[in-house]
Amino acid sequence: MARVVIEHVSPTVDCGRHPVKRVVGDAVTVEADVFADGHDVLAAIVRHRRKGGRWAQTPMRHVNNDRWRGAFPVPRLGVYEFAIRAWVDHFGSWRRDLARKAEAGQDVRVDLLVGAGLVDQAARQTRSRKAAKRLQAAAGQLRSSAPVAQRLRAALDPELASLLADHAVPSPITDTEAAYEIRVDPVEARFSTWYELFPRSASETPGTHGTFADVEARLPYIQELGFDVLYLPPIHPIGRAKRKGPNMAPAAGPEDPGSPWAIGGPEGGHKSVHPALGTLADFRRLVQAAERRGIRVALDIAFQCSPDHPYLKEHPEWFRTRPDGTVQYAENPPKKYEDILPFDFETPDARGLWEELKSVFTFWIEQGVRMFRVDNPHTKPFAFWERLIADLKADHPDVVFLCEAFTRPKVMHKLAKLGFSQSYTYFTWRNTKWELEQYIHELTQTAGREYLRPNLWPNTPDILTEYLQIGGRNAFKIRLILAATMAANYGVYGPAFELCENRPLRPGSEEYLDSEKYQVRHWDLDDPASLRDLVSRVNRVRRDNPALQHDWNLRFHPVDNEQLLCYSKHTEDLSDLVLVVVNLDPHHTHAGWVDLPLEAFGLPPHQPFQVHDLLSEARFLWHGARNYVELDPNVSPAHVFRVRRKMRTEQDFDYYL
Secondary structure: OOOEEEEEEEOOEHHHOEOEEEEOOOEEEEEEEEEEOOOOOEEEEEEEEEOOOOOEEEEOEEEEOOEEEEEEEOOOOEEEEEEEEEEEOHHHHHHHHHHHHHHOOOOOHHHHHHHHHHHHHHHHHOOOHHHHHHHHHHHHHHHOOOOHHHHHHHHOOHHHHHHHHHHOOOOOEEEOOOOEEEEEEOHHHOOEEEEEOOHHHOOOOOOOOOOHHHHHHOHHHHHHHOOOEEEEOOOOOEOOOOOOEHHHEOOOOOOOOOOOOOEOEOOEOOOOOOOOOOOHHHHHHHHHHHHHOOOEEEEEEOOEEOOOOHHHHHOHHHOOEOOOOOEOOEEEOOEEEOOOEEOOOOOOOHHHHHHHHHHHHHHHHHOOOOEEEEEOHHHOOHHHHHHHHHHHHHHOOOOEEEEEOOOOHHHHHHHHHOOOOEEOOHHHHOOOHHHHHHHHHHHHHOHHHHOOOEEEOOOEOOEOOHHHHHHHHHHHHHHHHHHHHHOOEEEEEOOOOOOOOOOEOOOOOOOEOOOOOOOOOOOOOOOOOOOHHHHHHHHHHHHHOHHHHOOOOOEEEOEOOOOEEEEEEEOOOOOOEEEEEEEOOOOOOEEEEEEOOHHHHOOOOOOOEEEEEOOOOOEEEEOOOEEEEEEOOOOOOEEEEEEEOOOOOHHHHHHHO
């Protein structure tokens, strides 16, 4: 009868219903409550493998209060699995009790004979002849007529304990009921920097429709800004029926280009490119040119159609027909999107629809795309996404999916559990100190972090927040620094972001005036007011500091001013320690005292230390746990300090004063 109990295994998601997420090179730390009746010594291991491979095992160690811990690496893409095995360690229990009795001066001659029996049993169980001989010899020592002190030393020899651990067959054992899965993604799933750009607005000539070649010519600019993902909204043909005009006008003029999300026309659908952008070969050339610069091209996948999409004629059963004979268009009352028709996932031909939509991803993967931003996934069935992502990941484990789901929290979390690699978040609307601390703590320190990787966006083509509208240029700086330093994944919609585009369609609206969603725009990238230098510096700081390339290491620190937010990130060995202080008020100077956990930072309490502002290059000498900060948003709304824990020479003190 198995006596050991295994409970509260972590990391798991919904008791193992969904995989937890890691990236290549991570170490997976496994914990569980492991206990039994009585006072016997226990042993536990983590059994782990890449799914379909051979099991390996790693010992677990007791932490405290019946909590055990072990870790193993995940060096390759794909799905791994782990399970826990535990048992009563009879030899370990005997060895512990023997040592206690000997220390108390008790007669241990019978106990030595008991131990000899345990060693004999291990000798019979092992398949190694060499080990069996060593074990038999050890058992003989314990039974010998040698002095008790000599036999006791042999019994307590660490080499004998190691030999038993390697060759004794534990019985009975307790195993977790099932193996728990871990989906291992590429590193880009944990750390990436996204830049969204409308290709049709990439031409240097005002009034001219941009092309893939124009986007290729802009790659040096994007590289200079420091982005490693170039995200393109839908690049497919755009429907003409019910086309929207500028500023979402109900009727479009003959030259109005329409919304890229109204996908499909006579030129093709989801597997075609808009002819004004170029050819499929031009697109592949762009992907290859970007990769040579260390930039991945990400595509928007929007599963919806214009009334002109070929699917309407080829598969009318995939759409919902209303009683008047018209096809149901997308709407969010009172808003009407007559230029967009949603798929009917309850169609009798659901299997055919699902397979076709999967083939859309496969087609673009074949063109070299490995990153996708998925539009409105919360309006499609959960079962569809779970199956589709699992199927695609099985063949292409390096693909990354960004979930654009500004929806209810539980729906957002469910989509992340189903396999999306990253997720948009509510950061876009979190502005106050309390809001940011509470929400970022939720994203980085609670159970949801095992499956939801946040990607923070200060703006999108759909969202121009009130904070950016009224805060001016300083507001854009603040939101940039927050997004880029609080999360390992972040993105901006540009060039609107670096040019501080903040004109709303109307008061109270989050839509842009003259939105690129409905018209071609021309952007002056050389505008002196551009934030391009700041964006470039911030992204360089992210690349140069490993601490900023992770989420779980973020910690907030007290500041005695509600307009000042302070937090830090550091590597496990403290070789990289970044401390950020941000003035959340874009209009006024604020000052306050920051309290730091010196012991956690590895800083002596009575020794000064240097902080180097990576944005301004200013350097300060700080003393103790409490230090003064003052930030004028018109000069710089934030400090991004690298904390230097040791000063090498006396000259260092003079230099930084």
